[in-house]
Structures are given as C-alpha cells and as structure tokens.
Amino acid sequence: MNWKAEIKAAADRISGYTVTTPIMTTDALWERPVAIKLEHLQHTGSFKARGAFNTLRAVDVPAGGVVAASGGNHGAAVGFAAHRLGHKAQIFVPEIAGPAKIALIERTGADLTVVPGEYADALDMAKRHEQRHGAMQVHAYDAPLTVAGQGTCLREWEAQGLDADTVLIAVGGGGLIGGSLAWNQGARKIVAVEPASCNTLHAAMTAGAPVDVSVSGVAANALGARRIGQICFDLAREHATPVVTVTDTAITDAQRLLWQAHRLLVEPAGACALAALISGAYIPAPDERVAVLLCGGNIAPDPLG
Numbered sequence: 001m002n003w004k005a006e007i008k009a010a011a012d013r014i015s016g017y018t019v020t021t022p023i024m025t026t027d028a029l030w031e032r033p034v035a036i037k038l039e040h041l042q043h044t045g046s047f048k049a050r051g052a053f054n055t056l057r058a059v060d061v062p063a064g065g066v067v068a069a070s071g072g073n074h075g076a077a078v079g080f081a082a083h084r085l086g087h088k089a090q091i092f093v094p095e096i097a098g099p100a101k102i103a104l105i106e107r108t109g110a111d112l113t114v115v116p117g118e119y120a121d122a123l124d125m126a127k128r129h130e131q132r133h134g135a136m137q138v139h140a141y142d143a144p145l146t147v148a149g150q151g152t153c154l155r156e157w158e159a160q161g162l163d164a165d166t167v168l169i170a171v172g173g174g175g176l177i178g179g180s181l182a183w184n185q186g187a188r189k190i191v192a193v194e195p196a197s198c199n200t201l202h203a204a205m206t207a208g209a210p211v212d213v214s215v216s217g218v219a220a221n222a223l224g225a226r227r228i229g230q231i232c233f234d235l236a237r238e239h240a241t242p243v244v245t246v247t248d249t250a251i252t253d254a255q256r257l258l259w260q261a262h263r264l265l266v267e268p269a270g271a272c273a274l275a276a277l278i279s280g281a282y283i284p285a286p287d288e289r290v291a292v293l294l295c296g297g298n299i300a301p302d303p304l305g
Contacts, residue, residue, distance in 0.1 A: 001144065003182035007151040010050070013057040014152060017084065019251050021153075023160050028261035029128060034290055035164050037157050040270045040297030044104065045297050047153050047176055048077035048140075052150030053084075055138050063088045064134035068092070069126035071099030071119050071172070071221045073269075073296055074140040079108030090129055092122040096221050100300035103299075118152065118215050119224045127281045140174030142229030150178030153293070164291035166284060168193055170272035171243070172223035173239025176295060181235040192236065193276040195219045195268075196245040200228035201236060205243055211235070218248045222269035224297055242282075246272060250279035258294070265274055270296040
C-alpha cells in the first residue's frame with residue numbers, strides 16, 4: 001500500500017472536519033526542551049476523530065448506519081463524525097470505559113450499549129450488530145482508512161515545523177502509532193510506549209506475531225486492546241520500532257506534571273508517552289531532540305462533570 005498517498009488523501013477528506021491541534025515546546029517537563037502536540041484538544045478529546053471522519057468520508061455509508069466497538073474515545077469520535085455527516089451510529093463499549101466516556105458518547109447522539117467485560121467483548125457485540133442490521137463496522141485501529149486517518153496527526157505536526165529526532169507515541173491497538181509509522185517511513189525515530197499492564201505491541205514483537213495479552217491498569221479504558229492490530233504490527237516490524245513499557249505510577253506522575261507545569265489536563269493514555277521520558281523507561285542520547293504526542297484528554301471522573 002502507498003501509505004503516503006493514502007494519508008495525504010485522508011488529510012484532504014478530513015480538512016474542515018477536524019481541529020488542527022496546537023503544538024508547543026517546553027522546558028518544564030524534563031531536563032531538556034521537549035516538543036509536544038496537544039492532540040487531546042481534538043474533537044471529542046482524542047486523535048480518534050481523524051480516523052472516524054476519514055472512514056465515513058471515504059465510503060458510502062449503508063442505510064444501516066455505522067457501528068463501532070470502543071474503549072470510549074473511538075466510540076465518541078465515530079458518534080460525533082456520524083452525527084456531523086448525517087448517519088446513525090450504534091456504539092458498544094465495555095464497562096471499564098467508565099462514566100465520563102460513556103456520557104461523552106451519549107452526548108454525540110449515538111445509540112450506546114454498555115457491555116460487561118473489556119474491549120474485545122464490545123467488539124464481539126459490534127460484529128453481531130453489523131451482521132444483523134447491515135451496518136458498516138468502523139474499526140478502532142486495524143483498518144486501512146482508520147490508520148490513514150490517524151497518520152494525518154504526524155503529517156500535520158511536520159507541517160507545523162516539528163523539529164525532533166524522536167517522537168514518543170502511546171500504543172493501545174496501534175492505530176495512532178501505525179498511522180505515524182506509515183507516514184514517517186523511517187525519517188525519524190518513533191518510539192512506542194505502552195502500559196506494562198496492557199502491552200500488546202511488546203508482546204507481539206517478542207512472540208513474532210500478534211498475541212492476546214491481559215488488560216488492566218489506569219489506562220485500560222483507552223489503551224486496553226487485547227491484541228495489537230495486524231497493520232500496526234507489520235509496520236512496527238518493518239521499521240524495527242523500539243517499544244518501552246511504563247508503570248501506572250509513571251503514567252499518573254506524568255499526568256500530574258502536565259497539570260502542574262502547564263495546566264494541561266489529560267487522561268492516563270494521554271500522559272503515557274511522556275511517562276516514558278520522565279520515568280527513564282526511554283533514555284535519549286545527550287543531543288537527541290525529543291517530541292511527545294499527548295493523545296487523549298477524557299479524564300475520569302470528568303472534573304467539571
């Protein structure tokens with residue numbers, strides 16, 4: 001697949017539908033300046049709107065509407081995009097999504113079903129709905145249109161003047177880092193950062209293929225896929241992507257630092273990439289310029305809920 005062309009096409013499709021999120025450079029987070037992109041300021045509080053709009057703008061949506069399984073952020077993005085484009089949406093989320101993300105999805109106007117268990121259980125229910133009602137499945141991470149949409153984030157950052165040798169990106173199912181790898185094509189180092197309690201990409205790279213992992217921890221409602229997507233795995237293996245894992249304590253420390261230093265309120269998943277830097281899970285070279293992607297802001301409980 002010509003990923004560069006796909007991501008450029010995605011950028012054209014979503015133009016006017018998504019936010020060009022701001023960037024900044026700060027010396028308040030680490031011992032050297034760090035470039036950050038505030039993607040948690042995207043529509044519905046995460047990068048997921050990019051993939052959702054790209055998918056729904058690229059295809060003819062059937063009369064049965066769209067269906068998606070989500071830990072929360074993807075469902076909100078699909079619900080938002082479907083409403084904006086005039087389609088009905090059915091979203092399935094696991095109980096661990098939590099009340100704040102469930103309320104966010106409800107505000108989009110989508111029909112919502114909360115499923116006992118975790119993301120994989122919600123995905124099973126979404127597949128059944130697709131078969132019964134003729135709805136179009138919008139996969140959270142392992143679909144070319146989703147991955148191309150998420151790849152517009154790094155493309156946009158480069159157009160904004162990204163000046164870094166290395167970009168740290170959090171991993172759940174692999175849509176965001178997959179899209180970033182697809183756009184980057186080895187031009188700079190991309191480091192995958194996962195919670196130790198749901199490390200899908202690390203497990204896959206160790207095993208040589210995607211494998212199931214157990215899911216738990218503070219970021220499980222956003223990064224809690226049971227298995228890495230095949231698209232992401234193939235791209236990560238092609239580019240020999242380094243993977244580091246971080247503890248829940250490191251993640252919450254990074255959340256707290258972002259708030260204390262810049263009044264940036266992000267969810268655990270959104271702080272995961274920064275956690276690798278401040279905890280020492282990733283140690284840059286002395287002259288290495290580092291950038292961190294803040295990918296989600298749907299904190300629970302909602303501080304103003």
